[in-house]
Amino acid sequence: xxxxxxxxxxxxxxxxxxxxxxxxxxxxxxxxxxxxxxxxxxxxxxxxxxxxxxxxxxxxxxxxxxxxxxxxxxxxxxxxxxxxxxxxxxxxxxxxxxxxxxxxxxxxxxxxxxxxxxxxxxxxxxxxxxxxxxxxxxxxxxxxxxxxxxxxxxxxxxxxxxxxxxxxxxxxxxxxxxxxxxxxxxxxxxxxxxxxxxxxxxxxxxxxxxxxxxxxxxxxxxxxxxxxxxxxxxxxxxxxxxxxxxxxxxxxxxxxxxxxxxxxxxxxxxxxxxxxxxxxxxxxxxxxxxxxxxxxxx
Numbered sequence: 150x151x152x153x154x155x156x157x158x159x160x161x162x163x164x165x166x167x168x169x170x171x172x173x174x175x176x177x178x179x180x181x182x183x184x185x186x187x188x189x190x191x192x193x194x195x196x197x198x199x200x201x202x203x204x205x206x207x208x209x210x211x212x213x214x215x216x217x218x219x220x221x222x223x224x225x226x227x228x229x230x231x232x233x234x235x236x237x238x239x240x241x242x243x244x245x246x247x248x249x250x251x252x253x254x255x256x257x258x259x260x261x262x263x264x265x266x267x268x269x270x271x272x273x274x275x276x277x278x279x280x281x282x283x284x285x286x287x288x289x290x291x292x293x294x295x296x297x298x299x300x301x302x303x304x305x306x307x308x309x310x311x312x313x314x315x316x317x318x319x320x321x322x323x324x325x326x327x328x329x330x331x332x333x334x335x336x337x338x339x340x341x342x343x344x345x346x347x348x349x350x351x352x353x354x355x356x357x358x359x360x361x362x363x364x365x366x367x368x369x370x371x372x373x374x375x376x377x378x379x380x381x382x383x384x385x386x387x388x389x390x391x392x393x394x395x396x397x398x399x400x401x402x403x404x405x406x407x408x409x410x411x412x413x414x415x416x417x418x419x420x421x422x423x424x425x426x427x428x429x430x431x432x433x434x435x436x437x438x439x440x441x442x443x444x445x446x447x
Contacts, residue, residue: 157222160213161232166245168267169209171444175271178447181295183302183317195309195316198230202309204316205231214239220311237274240393245269248395248434252441255430257412261441270440272390276360277353278319279391280376283383284345285338300336322353345378352376364392389436398435400424408442 163169169190177187185194192207204220216231223231236242252262273279281301286294305320305328326347333343352358358376366372369392373384381401388397399405406418409427413419419427431438 158215158217159228159232160210160215161235161241162213163209163241164245166249166267167239167241167269168265169214171265171268172239172271174447175268175444179291179295181292181299183299184319186314186316193311193316195307195318196231196234197307197318197321198227201227202307202318203227203231204309204311207235220309234274237393238272240269240272243269243393243395245437248437251430251434252438257409257427258431258438258441261412261445265441265444268441268444270389270393270436272393274391275319276358276363276387276391277322277349279387280349280379280383281319281346283386284342284349284378286386287342287380287383297336297338301338304332304336322350325350326354341378348377360391369394370397389439395436396433398428398431399439402439404443404446405439408445412442412445 173187173190173192176182176185176192185192187193190208193204194207195202195204197203203223204218206217206219208215208217214235216235249262249266252258273282282294282298285297285301289297302317302319305324306317308315308317310316328347330340330343330347333346334340338346349358363369363372369388370381370384373379373387374381379387382399385397385399386402388394389399400421405424409415409424410418413427428435428438
């Protein structure tokens with residue numbers, strides 16, 4: 150996808166089956182989200198690129214996404230990295246033909262996929278952010294998870310003000326690893342979660358854990374499970390949202406269970422054994438099946 154570029158905007162071509170409006174529904178699911186803002190059909194986000202803060206705004210135009218830079222004209226490298234981030238964020242390079250063909254014959258997925266056709270797995274391109282978010286979300290409801298993330302970001306992220314509103318970056322591992330344990334506890338993170346986040350920050354700050362290397366691992370799940378605090382759900386969440394593994398399957402996910410209960414009109418949530426049986430047809434596309442079922446809850 151070769152971008153069309155001027156000094157203040159870039160356009161990235163999008164797949165024919167891409168539905169920007171459906172992606173906005175997912176992005177707008179929490180009023181507490183503070184890593185981007187949605188204004189009508191525009192997404193505004195701040196990134197930190199090689200130490201510089203780059204604000205961009207994203208809109209849909211026929212056949213493309215237009216990226217504008219409202220504060221400063223970006224360098225060629227900044228433009229390149231923003232384009233790469235957005236392609237990753239919206240999973241623009243994955244060919245979904247196989248998923249759609251599979252869903253046509255699946256009684257659970259067929260109505261969901263028809264209704265939300267064009268939705269892409271909205272990712273978390275930054276590995277540190279994906280791991281921290283997975284840790285924060287363990288065993289609490291989504292509303293409180295967003296509260297914790299908001300405190301974390303606004304305590305330790307970088308920011309710029311644009312049109313009277315503050316935009317934030319996710320904190321980097323180097324900042325977090327230097328924090329006292331008590332600072333994270335003060336955000337209302339549990340002791341265990343504080344320890345886990347500091348541990349992840351430490352291995353990422355030293356370069357011992359790196360997204361590029363992780364993507365080259367023959368068994369990404371096993372590598373992720375070596376990280377203290379990362380269990381099967383967290384590992385598969387990160388594989389799904391950050392590493393674009395279409396076969397990642399957070400089997401124990403509460404949202405997945407609730408969506409299946411609703412789709413099947415059950416009086417109770419399905420058991421793990423029942424989910425395994427129901428998902429037999431999804432092989433290779435479990436992440437997309439899960440994401441579409443999550444969408445049915447919004």
